[in-house]
Amino acid sequence: xxxxxxxxxxxxxxxxxxxxxxxxxxxxxxxxxxxxxxxxxxxxxxxxxxxxxxxxxxxxxxxxxxxxxxxxxxxxxxxxxxxxxxxxxxxxxxxxxxxxxxxxxxxxxxxxxxxxxxxxxxxxxxxxxxxxxxxxxxxxxxxxxxxxxxxxxxxxxxxxxxxxxxxxxxxxxxxxxxxxxxxxxxxxxxxxxxxxxxxxxxxxxxxxxxxxxxxxxxxxxxxxxxxxxxxxxxxxxxxxxxxxxxxxxxxxxxxxxxxxxxxxxxxxxxxxxxxxxxxxxxxxxxxxxxxxxxxxxxxxxxxxxxxxxxxxxxxxxxxxxxxxxxxxxxxxxxxxxxxxxxxxxxxxxxxxxxxxxxxxxxxxxxxxxxxxxxxxxxxxxxxxxxxxxxxxxxxxxxxxxxxxxxxxxxxxxxxxxxxxxxxxx
Numbered sequence: 001x002x003x004x005x006x007x008x009x010x011x012x013x014x015x016x017x018x019x020x021x022x023x024x025x026x027x028x029x030x031x032x033x034x035x036x037x038x039x040x041x042x043x044x045x046x047x048x049x050x051x052x053x054x055x056x057x058x059x060x061x062x063x064x065x066x067x068x069x070x071x072x073x074x075x076x077x078x079x080x081x082x083x084x085x086x087x088x089x090x091x092x093x094x095x096x097x098x099x100x101x102x103x104x105x106x107x108x109x110x111x112x113x114x115x116x117x118x119x120x121x122x123x124x125x126x127x128x129x130x131x132x133x134x135x136x137x138x139x140x141x142x143x144x145x146x147x148x149x150x151x152x153x154x155x156x157x158x159x160x161x162x163x164x165x166x167x168x169x170x171x172x173x174x175x176x177x178x179x180x181x182x183x184x185x186x187x188x189x190x191x192x193x194x195x196x197x198x199x200x201x202x203x204x205x206x207x208x209x210x211x212x213x214x215x216x217x218x219x220x221x222x223x224x225x226x227x228x229x230x231x232x233x234x235x236x237x238x239x240x241x242x243x244x245x246x247x248x249x250x251x252x253x254x255x256x257x258x259x260x261x262x263x264x265x266x267x268x269x270x271x272x273x274x275x276x277x278x279x280x281x282x283x284x285x286x287x288x289x290x291x292x293x294x295x296x297x298x299x300x301x302x303x304x305x306x307x308x309x310x311x312x313x314x315x316x317x318x319x320x321x322x323x324x325x326x327x328x329x330x331x332x333x334x335x336x337x338x339x340x341x342x343x344x345x346x347x348x349x350x351x352x353x354x355x356x357x358x359x360x361x362x363x364x365x366x367x368x369x370x371x372x373x374x375x376x377x378x379x380x381x382x383x384x385x386x387x388x389x390x391x392x393x394x395x396x397x398x399x400x401x402x403x404x405x406x407x408x409x410x411x412x413x414x415x416x417x418x419x420x421x422x423x424x425x
Contacts, residue, residue, distance in 0.1 A: 039321050043058060043073070043096060044092035046082065047096070050311070053344040054072055078097075082106065086109060094313065094315055094328060094329065095145075095314045096148070098309065099145065103145055107137060113316070113322065114144060115143050118330060119330070120330060123352050131375050145314045146329060148311045148313050149310045152305050152368060153376070154291045155292050155294055156289055157291070158265065165188070180269075189266060191247075192262050193242075193253065194253045197255040203271045203272055205378070206378055207294035209377040211297055213377065214226070217231060222382075227412075229416055237408065243399075247266075256279070259279040277358075292363045293367055304367065305372060306375075307348065335351060342354065348368050352369075355369060381419065384421070385421075385422035385423075390418065
């Protein structure tokens with residue numbers, strides 16, 4: 001297993017109490033018999049935005065099964081609702097959630113079944129299985145959550161402008177900087193940053209740190225064996241270098257406004273993920289774009305596509321119809337159903353042989369298919385550690401003229417201080 005692409009998540013405290021509308025009782029298991037005599041299963045999804053596609057697949061399953069019916073629950077603030085239900089011993093039969101701290105809390109509480117013996121597991125990409133192992137409590141190599149859909153972040157570029165300027169996709173850090181400089185020299189805006197929305201400041205950091213941080217950093221930092229100081233200087237220097245090629249108002253431009261500007265040709269490149277592409281197309285249906293892996297290193301082999309498990313599927317131990325729940329997960333993992341999901345949700349597949357065919361991400365599809373991926377670095381920090389706040393302060397200091405050496409030292413010291421506060425089990 002490649003620990004390089006793995007990070008650490010801290011098990012949060014389960015939230016007790018009752019939330020209006022979360023439903024259920026304190027009885028173990030949420031499945032039951034309907035008035036028609038069918039077995040009812042609850043599928044709990046933590047992504048409200050994918051509810052229509054999930055419902056479409058659920059309807060397909062229900063139509064082909066006379067004895068089982070699946071119902072979808074996708075509430076706002078789903079992570080909090082799910083943790084509340086865990087505390088009440090009211091787990092849904094099936095969960096569809098991200099490979100993040102919410103999953104770690106559910107898995108770490110012993111709520112999920114081991115699905116490692118299911119036939120479809122052999123067809124799941126090993127890189128994403130490894131990611132699940134490493135966010136399990138104590139890094140147990142057991143598949144409590146089956147990777148279903150994934151995402152990708154990198155450098156999104158205007159292919160027409162690249163062609164006009166005679167540019168090729170850079171494969172190394174030096175080539176990337178050379179490309180940025182050529183764009184700037186040609187009078188075009190090389191990069192667009194939207195740091196008014198702090199979370200977008202994570203995108204370059206996630207890619208650079210995933211490639212360049214020490215292989216065991218996440219585990220060692222959690223154990224108090226290392227620090228950001230002394231390990232993340234190069235990463236921070238490269239992060240600041242990018243700001244030399246951003247527009248002047250990089251701290252004042254919002255995500256939505258920046259997406260519109262990029263779509264309409266105000267910059268040649270932007271660092272973001274597949275989730276933003278629909279916004280570019282909404283702003284300009286004629287925009288021609290593609291994506292490449294952020295080239296953090298001059299060693300091309302180190303430069304991976306930033307990609308994580310966006311949706312995994314798990315089965316509750318407390319379900320009174322475990323076999324039916326497993327059957328539904330098997331149905332979801334059939335290639336045609338995975339293909340339906342990734343096409344409608346513009347995501348990527350964790351299943352071998354199922355690929356995203358949209359030309360806007362063709363530049364990263366091969367790496368994803370080959371497992372040349374690294375998880376989002378901030379997924380592995382403690383849940384109370386807000387890297388985006390620290391990164392926006394770092395960037396604002398640069399904008400205000402602070403000396404880079406002083407800025408980097410202050411930033412890394414704050415990273416360690418804030419991490420230690422958040423690093424509690």
